[in-house]
Amino acid sequence: MNGGMSEGSEALRLLPELVLLLGAVGALLLGLWTPQQQQWRVRLLVVIACLVSAGTAVPALGGPAERVFDDAWVIDTTTGVVRLLVALAVAGVALLASSSLAGHPRETEAYVLMLLGGLGAIALAAGGDLLLLVAAYLLASVPLYALAGFTKDPRGTEAALKYYLMGAFVAVFMLLGVACLVLATGTTSYSGVADALPTAPVALTAMGVLGVLAGVAFKAGAVPVHFWLPDVTAGTTPVMAAYLTTIPKIGAVAAAHRLLAEPFATTALDVPLLVAVIAAASMTLGNLGAFNQTEVLRLLAYSSISQVGYLFMVVAVAARSDLAVPALALYLAAYAVTNIGVFAAAAAIPDARTIRDWGAAVKQQRWLGASLVICLLGLVGTPPTAVFVGKLAVFSASWDGGLVWLVVVAAVNTVASLFYYLRWIAAAVQTEPVAVQPEHPHPDGGTLLRVQVLTAPAAVVYIAAVTSLLLGVGSGAWLAVALPG
Amino acid sequence: MLLTVAVFLPAVVAAALVAMPRLTGPTANRLWVGASLAELVLVGWMWWRFDQGSGAGGVTDGLAFEADVRWIPTVDAGYHVGVDGLSLPLLALTAVLFLAVGIWSLRQTDRPRLHAAAFLFLETACLGTFAALDLILFFVFFDLTIVAMYFVIAGWGHGNARRSALKFFLYTFVGSLALLVGFIGLFLGGETRTFDMVALAQDPPLADSPVAGGLVLLAIGIGLAIKTPVFPFHTWLPDAHTDAPAAGSAILAGILLKLGTYGFIRIAMPILPEAWQRWAMVVVVVGVVSVLWGALVALAQTDVKRMIAYTSVNHMGYVLLGLGAAGLAADADPQARSIAITGAVYQMVAHGLLTGALFLLTGVLWSRGRTYALDRWGGLARPAPVFAALFAVSAFGALGLPGFASFIAEFQIFTGALQAAPVATVVAVLGILITAGLFLSAIQRLLAGPTVIPQDDDPTESLQPAPAEQRVPDGGTTTLARPGIAVGMPDLRRSELVAIAPLLVLAVVLGLLPRLLLEVIEPAAVVVAGLVAR
Incomplete structure (x- = not known):
């Protein structure tokens, strides 16, 4: 396709991905020859690999959109943003994990799986071919099944199994969708599909669109394939939950955005309406599910479902509004930072499973409470945080794309989300001592006064709160980096 | 630059207060007063140097102390601030009222450092909202006032503070989101897509699409109406006031309510002139209903703080009446309409001063007897003559007696509105009669007659472990029975007097020498009257 470009220089376009892959392989080898107590070296290598990958992703941001390897891999603004965010998010989660994973017998494996899952997320975003999309789906799923069940306790095992079964089921559906699209258009590349869809049989197209969208919606945790998310999030550890609700979502939303902007833009079917309905349902059901949750991780799981609803608003107007790409770049970055921040808050006090316990335990840690308040207000969308x-x-983008009703639904949902975010905020800032629930007996007889607060997750919460504010105030600067010119 | 310093100075001091955990309470309180004093000097300097150039009135040109920095280029939102005849009086009011509240809180002992920080942060948010000339910047500061006020009510309130704070947050957050949706509508409706208020006012969006313009005005109107608040969106107000600390109530009524009415003048009228004209009669009717409803409900209250809270609904109704009448361009000449707008701005300042003083005075009652119930106080003129005098003066001021700023304001509103909406104006004057009655009866019940002071309740109550957690039914009055507190009615302390008296002095000065303020407001009011008639 790209006549003048040799295979070698095409591969160089994928330098950020190659760095991640090399980091994964290198970490695996290093881990083999590193004593169990010295595995921080592996973590260091992983973080460096992520930072180098992010660094190499920056120069490509300004350039024009490119397609390499026979149009299968697209390098444009969306890919660039996802590369940067995924690499930094993996580094953040690796730091987050350092407290709970240090000295763990399978510490290296966890980091390697995180890197590979990140690679899968980038592949989802960059894929310009249906078959590559399927491969990316698997790469973004299989490592995550292992991460979900990492602790090997009953809850974790159940979570992993549930995740795997649901993932396998959706994968079959997705393959069916791809098959339908191939039948209808005779090609797998996005540009070819886009050319052929206007004349393709409607029934086949509809099946294909549904199947492929189900795949990305599953990875993003959007309604109606969101059922795995609360159970998996609550079953696994907070660190893994932070990973599972952040990194694959970034890739999946970007993939959905590309699908709507390129192959599905030409069909006569109203795919944007379908996505808009998915978005509205996600934010509404996510909020309704979160209302009565008392468990920190379950509340956050439902919150992340509702957040995906807002992200899918951009996906719906991907082909209709010039504002869609900047909006995606802003919201993805904001979501990644804030979501990792709130999960880090849960990870900082692993003994506190409920909101009340968390609020009681944070008494000695004023700054931790304040940082969490900033992150939660961020998720609500209070200015001047990034999510605002x-x-x-x-x-603006969805209104511009003609979906005013969706904007109204989203505004109503934002208000509704306030109810449960404020419950945690109130628990975090209240001053009266709280009696601890009977299922958490304490040898000193009564209150949960001194609970272990892990330092690395707490540091991540601080960083996330500050970054959220900086990204909100400096959103112009972030856009200048992400979309120069 | 000067304006930016003025806006962010309190927030910087607030951050410093938060960052210094070892600071003692009195030092923190003094730092607050010092910062507010510096703020007042800065705003005073701006007032002194305020010069718009010849012929310019503000809103679309002649903005003083302007600063414009790009923020989010893709949607053309920027840090654009400036001062004109609409914002300067409110900036000055903010500086004055926060200083008064700071002095009032000098004896604050409950987490004074965070208390001062919360208020200073709130001051920056209020100043920023008044100074903003960009819709998104306006929204950012507007929302931050909600967050800061939530923490003030939830952290230092009494009674059902947490519930009232939540109610306040939810209601006003709904309003702010409606506002945001409206702002996005303005952004997408314009020829050049921008959030800049000046550019939008020069070239109004949605001019030839009445339905879209009406809907955007509806969204913005609901957002501002909840904040103002006007009937029927006022139900959060009495609860928030009853359970807020006195200092918080004074700011809530004195400044935060003005954010809503200010938004009408600054955003809704100049940017959506066509829609404003079309729906001006609705605004007038809503204003008049608020006037009457606020006055009548206030009349029925048994709790002095709730009563004052409802009179705020009444007073903000006059503002709406004036602004609505200014939109009836077909029925009135430009002069009458600019008089109505001038009166509306004047009313905001007057109400801020007088209601701020009244709420601080109710705080005196709470600090002495832990109750606001009207029937538990009486004859206070004898034990507390200074308190009685100040209360009487503020009450007379609030009912619009000549010689007070509120008289000038209401007089101008009625004069300006009479030509365009004669029936509504006459009905609204009835509201003055009712408020006069209720303030007089409050004076009578609180100050005259035999002295009644809340007595210690049944001593068995001292066995109850948590007196602060009394549940109060909706609409009830808060009475905290705290055993062991010496009740009695000592007169005003010096810090209380120093906080309240200047507010009343200002209200009288502005009532006797209105030119001081009118000179600033009038040019801007003329501009707005012209813009809305396009």
Whole structure:
């Protein structure tokens, strides 16, 4: 296709991905020859690999959109943003994991799986071919099954099994969808599908669109394939939950965005409406599910379902509004930072499973409470945090794309989300001592006064809170990096 | 630059207060007063140097102390601030009221450092909202006031503070989201897509699509109406006031309510002139209903703080009446309409001063007897003559007696509105009669007659472990029975007097020498009256 470009220089376009892959392989080898107590070296290598990958992703951001390897791999603004975010998010989660994983017998494996899952997320976003999309789906799923059940306790095992069964089921559905699209258009590349879809049989197209969208919606945790998310999040550890609700979602939303912008833009079917309905259902059901949750991780799981609803608003207007790409860049970055921040808050006090316990335990840690409040207000969309700017951009883009009703639904949902976020905020800032629930007996007889607060997750919460504010105030600067010119 | 310093100075001090955990309470309180004093000097300097150039009135040109920095280029939102005749009086009011509240809180002992920080942060948010000339910047500061006020009510309130704070947050957050949706509508409706208020006012969006313009005005109107608040969106107000600390109530009524009415003048009228004209009669009717409803409900209250809270609904109704009448361009000449707008801005300042003083005075009652119930106080003129005098003065001011700023304001509103909406104006004057009655009866019940002071309740109550957690039914009055507190009615302390008296002095000065303020407001009011008639 790209006549003048040799295979070698095409491969160089994928330098950020190659760095991640090399980091994964190198970490695996290093881990083999590193004593169990010295595995921080592996973590260091992983973080460096992520940072180098992010660094190499930056120069490609400004360039024009490119397609390499026979149009299978697209390098454009969306890919660039996802590369940067995924690499930094994996580094953040690796830091987050350092407290709970240090000295763990399978510590290296966890980091390697995280890197590979990140690679899968980038592949989802960059894929310009249906078959590559399927491969990316698997690469973004299989390592995550292992991560979900990492602790090997009953809850974790159940979570992993549930995740795997649901993932396998959706994968079959997705393959069916791809098959239908191939039948209808005779090609797998996005540009070929886009050319052929206007004349393709409608029934086949509809099946294909449904199947492929189900795949990305599953990875993003959107309604109606979201059922795995609360159970998996609550079953696994907070660190893994942070990973599972952040990194694959970034890739999946970007993939959905590309699908709507390229192959599905030409069909006569109203795919944007379908996605808009998915978005509205995700934010509504996510909020309804979160209302009565008292468990920190379950509440966050439902919150992340509702957040995906806002992200899918951009996906719905991907082909209709010039504001969609900046909105996606803003909201994805904001979501990644804030979501990792709130899960880090849960990870910082692993003994506190409920909101009340968490609030009681944070008494000695004023700054931790304050940082969490900033992150939670961020998820609500309070200015000047990053998600506020993201929401502003997303609302503008969907209105611009003709979905005013979706903007109204999203505004109503934002208000509704306040109920449960405020419950945690109130628990975090209240001053009266709280009696601890009977199922958490304490040898000192009564209150949960001194609970272990892990330092690395707490540091991540601080960083996330500050970054959320900086990204909100400096959103112009972030856009200048992500979309120069 | 100067304006930016003025806006962010309190927030910087607030951050410093938060960052210094070892600071003692009195030092923190003094730092607050010092920062507010510096703020007042800065705003005073701006007032002194305020010069718009010849012929310019503000809103679309002649903005003083302007600063414009790009923020989010893709949607053309920026840090654009400036001062004109609409914002300067409110900036000054903010500086004055926060200083008064700071002095009032000098004796704050409950987490004074965070208390001062919360208020200073709130001051920056209020100043920023008044100074903003960009819709998104306005929204950012507007929302931050909600967050800061939530923490003030939830952290230092009494009674059902947490529930009231939540109610306040939810209601006003709904309003702010409606506002955001409206702002996005303005952004997408314009020829050049921008969030800049000045550019939008020069070239109004949605001018030839009445349905879209009406809907955007509806969204913005609901957002601002909840904040103002006007009937029927006012139900959060009495609860928030009853359970807020006195200092918080004074700011809530004195400044935060003005954010809503200010939004009408600054955003809704100049940017959506066509829609404003079309729906001006609705605004007038909503204003008049608020006037009457606020006054009548206030009349029925048994709790002095709730009563004052409802009179705020009444007073903000006059503002709406004036602004609505200013939109009836077909029925009135430009002069009458600009008089109505001038009166509306004047009313905001007057209400801020007088209601701020009234709420601080109710705080005196709470600090002495832990109750706001009207029937548990009486004859206070004898034990507390200074308190009685100040309360009487503020009450007379609030009912619009000549010689007070509120008289000038209401007089101008009625004069300006009479030509365009004669029936509504006459009905609204009835509201003055009712408020006069209720303030007089409050004076009578609180100050005259035999002295009644809340007595210690049944001593067995001291066995109850948590007196602060009394549940109060909706609409009830808060009475905290805290055993062991010496009740009695000592007169105003010096810090209380120093906080309240200047507010009343200002209200009288502005009532006797209105030109001081009118000179600033009038040019801007003329501009707005012209813009809305396009």
